Amino acid sequence: MLQKGCIQVYTGNGKGKTTAAVGQGVRAAGRGLKVYMVQFLKGSDSGELHSLKKLEPDFKVFRFERPRGFFWTLTDEEKLELKKDIEKGFDFCKEVVKNKECDVLIIDEMMGVLGNKLLEVNEVVEFLKSKPENMEIILTGRNVPEEILEIADLVTEMKDIKHYFNNGVPARKGIEF
Template sequence: MEAPRQKRPYEKPQGERRGLLLVYTGDGKGKSTAAFGLALRAFGRGLKVRVFQFIKHATARFGEHRAFALLGVPVEGLGDGFTWKSRDLEASARLAREGWARAKEALLSGAYDLVVLDEATYPLRYGWIPLEEFLEALRSRPAHVHVVVTGRGAPEALLDLADTVTEMRKVKHAFDQGVPAQRGIEH
């Protein structure tokens, strides 16, 4: 047991307000979910939000797609599904590069207050998107644009550039006990 805090445990920051780069990485569940929660929070505060998913295909209709569609938040699938299901990894790489061009354009346009680059660490790790080009786009974005990047194995250079990094760590997972993914809960 611990007593509730009655004094603020920190000094109020005095720095500038600006677009932040947040990275959610690690082997635990919840990276995309955290990004979508942030997108929902931003949208609820009147910010313009755009979501790009680098692994999901363009016609995906998962729960987040359905919810964001009801809100009018654009979500674009840029991939062709899990790489282990791909029939043509060169085509997967091409989709990632073409999708990155669209995501980069949205990021640099300044038209959005929050851009979510969900599962972007994978095409970076596979060499499908040049890391330095990705980092340069993040550095060059308009000052007000917040960005969230998700995925396992985020490159060290991305972590160094980020303002906030959260690593999701698996403690226990139902899948390891033979429980399959459950629609609307996890996939």
């Protein structure tokens, strides 16, 4: 069990935000901490899901959404369904914190949820302020709201210096997903 839990944020336009959060979770699980990861805005299969399945029950991944396209491709009806799925996932996060179910809670793509106005920033800030003293919470995603930057203990920005996507290399199985 952690004596002092912090709020970490991995952000920026560069690659590696989820990977950094997963790496932190793997390290924590390796030291006997219980890790939960809630993934938002990610409904398709990805390599980390297969690897992390092998670490259960120490590291568990939760998803509440049905597979869909990118947010900007959704109809208004699909966006409404997605909002309900996100709210269900966030309610799960609140219960996890309230019941102290894990030592490390990773909330992947929280900034995307906020940027798409699927949750309110003040609701997430209140949630973060309610975390137990000995629980670590890790958030990922681009464009962190100022209110979250203020209460975070660690913010790491992934900066895109050079990226092979710009040279026509598509997302690759095992590397990007």
